[in-house]
Amino acid sequence: MTDTPIPSATTLEFLGREHGHFIDGRWRPSASGATFDVHDPATGRRIARCAAGGAAEIDEAVRAARAALTGPWSRFTAAQRSAVLWKIADLVQQDLQRLCELEVVDSGLPMPIAQYVCGMVVPEFFRYYAGWPTKIEGATIPAAPQGKLPGEAISFTLREPVGVVGAITPWNSPLPMVMLKVAPALAAGCTLVLKPAELAPLTAMRLVEICQEAGVPDGVVNLVNGHGEDAGAALAAHPGVDKIAFTGSTEVGRMIVRAAAGNLKKVTLELGGKSPVVVFPDADLAQVIPGAARACFFLQGQNCMAGTRLFVHEKVHDRVVEGVAAIARALKIGPGLDPGSEFGPLISAAQRERVAGFVAAGRAEGAEVVCGGRAPERPGYFFEPTVLARTRSDMTPVREEIFGPVLCVQAFGDDDLEQVAREANSTIYGLSGSVWTRDLGTAMRMVRLIDAGQVSVNMHAAIDPAMPFGGNKQSGWGREFGKEGLEPYLKTKGISMTW
Numbered sequence: 106m107t108d109t110p111i112p113s114a115t116t117l118e119f120l121g122r123e124h125g126h127f128i129d130g131r132w133r134p135s136a137s138g139a140t141f142d143v144h145d146p147a148t149g150r151r152i153a154r155c156a157a158g159g160a161a162e163i164d165e166a167v168r169a170a171r172a173a174l175t176g177p178w179s180r181f182t183a184a185q186r187s188a189v190l191w192k193i194a195d196l197v198q199q200d201l202q203r204l205c206e207l208e209v210v211d212s213g214l215p216m217p218i219a220q221y222v223c224g225m226v227v228p229e230f231f232r233y234y235a236g237w238p239t240k241i242e243g244a245t246i247p248a249a250p251q252g253k254l255p256g257e258a259i260s261f262t263l264r265e266p267v268g269v270v271g272a273i274t275p276w277n278s279p280l281p282m283v284m285l286k287v288a289p290a291l292a293a294g295c296t297l298v299l300k301p302a303e304l305a306p307l308t309a310m311r312l313v314e315i316c317q318e319a320g321v322p323d324g325v326v327n328l329v330n331g332h333g334e335d336a337g338a339a340l341a342a343h344p345g346v347d348k349i350a351f352t353g354s355t356e357v358g359r360m361i362v363r364a365a366a367g368n369l370k371k372v373t374l375e376l377g378g379k380s381p382v383v384v385f386p387d388a389d390l391a392q393v394i395p396g397a398a399r400a401c402f403f404l405q406g407q408n409c410m411a412g413t414r415l416f417v418h419e420k421v422h423d424r425v426v427e428g429v430a431a432i433a434r435a436l437k438i439g440p441g442l443d444p445g446s447e448f449g450p451l452i453s454a455a456q457r458e459r460v461a462g463f464v465a466a467g468r469a470e471g472a473e474v475v476c477g478g479r480a481p482e483r484p485g486y487f488f489e490p491t492v493l494a495r496t497r498s499d500m501t502p503v504r505e506e507i508f509g510p511v512l513c514v515q516a517f518g519d520d521d522l523e524q525v526a527r528e529a530n531s532t533i534y535g536l537s538g539s540v541w542t543r544d545l546g547t548a549m550r551m552v553r554l555i556d557a558g559q560v561s562v563n564m565h566a567a568i569d570p571a572m573p574f575g576g577n578k579q580s581g582w583g584r585e586f587g588k589e590g591l592e593p594y595l596k597t598k599g600i601s602m603t604w
């Protein structure tokens with residue numbers, strides 16, 4: 106085994122801080138003095154300690170965010186908000202090494218993926234939203250209010266920031282999850298209170314500092330660390346919050362909706378998935394095999410878009426299963442900081458137990474374990490990439506979101522596309538999906554039949570800042586990314602004037 110490199114001095118300095126809450130432009134501890142530990146999932150070791158906030162800290166942060174709505178931030182021109190978003194992108198790139206190391210030791214992803222995410226995905230996303238402030242426009246409306254004739258009145262709309270946004274995010278891919286809320290909120294002129302996942306809060310904390318360094322005024326971006334049932338629940342219920350932007354499980358999504366009902370907050374939800382990958386016999390297997398492996402095993406399967414249900418036509422079934430299993434067996438498992446690691450740990454021991462439980466349930470229900478299925482003997486929360494063949498839609502690992510590296514394969518012999526789509530749609534989720542074929546007619550019919558917010562053809566989970574993304578059915582409410590991702594952060598005021 107290679108010696109795992111030690112993070113750089115700036116990263117070690119950051120890890121060693123007494124991490125508090127970022128409220129009104131400065132770090133402060135919890136009133137209660139309560140803390141929680143942050144662990145490196147590749148070793149199980151504690152790497153940082155954070156203040157655990159609750160209702161008191163959330164209340165302070167919401168007050169700061171409300172006050173900031175009418176402070177200097179409200180006098181920023183659209184071009185100035187745009188410049189701030191560009192600056193955030195530049196500062197993310199300047200701080201790349203530290204952000205990557207923090208993301209790797211906190212969430213367990215391999216370094217090349219962290220470099221791609223922090224060096225490309227995040228800055229490009231901020232630059233995309235930097236383009237929006239100067240293009241947020243209302244409309245003139247051909248109305249005749251109270252019988253006024255043309256020339257006697259004018260009616261138009263103003264787009265205004267929705268107000269104070271409460272953003273609650275999960276631990277898988279922590280920095281992009283926070284970016285998805287911060288960029289459109291700032292583009293629209295909102296203020297925010299972030300509650301990052303307690304399992305991986307580090308890059309969110311660095312990002313709020315970067316926002317401040319980029320010229321965002323005090324109180325515009327606030328962050329409260331803590332547990333979901335304390336800090337998260339207090340944020341979702343707070344009457345001073347106008348909108349909740351939540352990413353996480355479907356189960357917690359329901360709790361958010363209930364908590365938000367008090368003051369009828371606007372709510373957007375990005376929830377779980379169980380996405381189908383459908384392979385037709387004419388598909389290019391040289392594309393399909395690595396594509397299907399990546400669709401499931403990217404981020405160790407801890408990815409809402411993961412293609413975890415592989416439907417393969419029986420004519421090519423064995424070749425596809427063997428090919429994907431060969432890739433899974435060859436993936437180099439190891440800590441993200443080790444050069445050459447391709448497959449990191451799961452986020453926690455509890456998550457590893459959960460994944461192992463789904464594999465055991467699949468075995469007991471008659472699935473065949475083609476590869477993986479075990480936790481390797483080593484420190485950290487690793488679990489081998491696993492392929493389960495001969496699965497059926499009623500089996501536990503096929504029905505439920507595992508959020509781990511377990512691919513469930515089902516063969517189909519049917520040439521009736523509606524029947525294939527019915528199987529692909531036989532889940533409560535509808536987030537993503539992909540179709541693999543060289544036949545344009547098959548592709549276009551399947552694209553229409555699959556009930557998901559995103560369908561890709563001959564690729565899986567094609568993400569771009571400009572492309573709307575979100576869930577149908579119990580995978581969510583609303584869309585992120587693109588112009589549609591900006592809309593939930595705006596409200597419309599209708600104005601009519603006469604003289």
Ligand code: NAP
Binds near residue numbers: 303355374376536
């Ligand atoms: P989770 O358990 O639902 O937690 C998400 C966030 O909600 C965390 O910050 C959590 O705090 C907080 N939370 C927990 N209980 C809460 C409550 N009662 N009130 C308010 N907030 C509460 O999800 P997770 O395990 O972190 O993440 C995995 C899930 O996220 C999967 O289902 C995955 O599919 C989904 N996801 C969806 C997308 C998408 O775009 N659709 C993207 C990524 C992930 P803690 O810090 O205490 O956990």
Ligand code: MG
Binds near residue numbers: 146
């Ligand atoms: Mg962690």
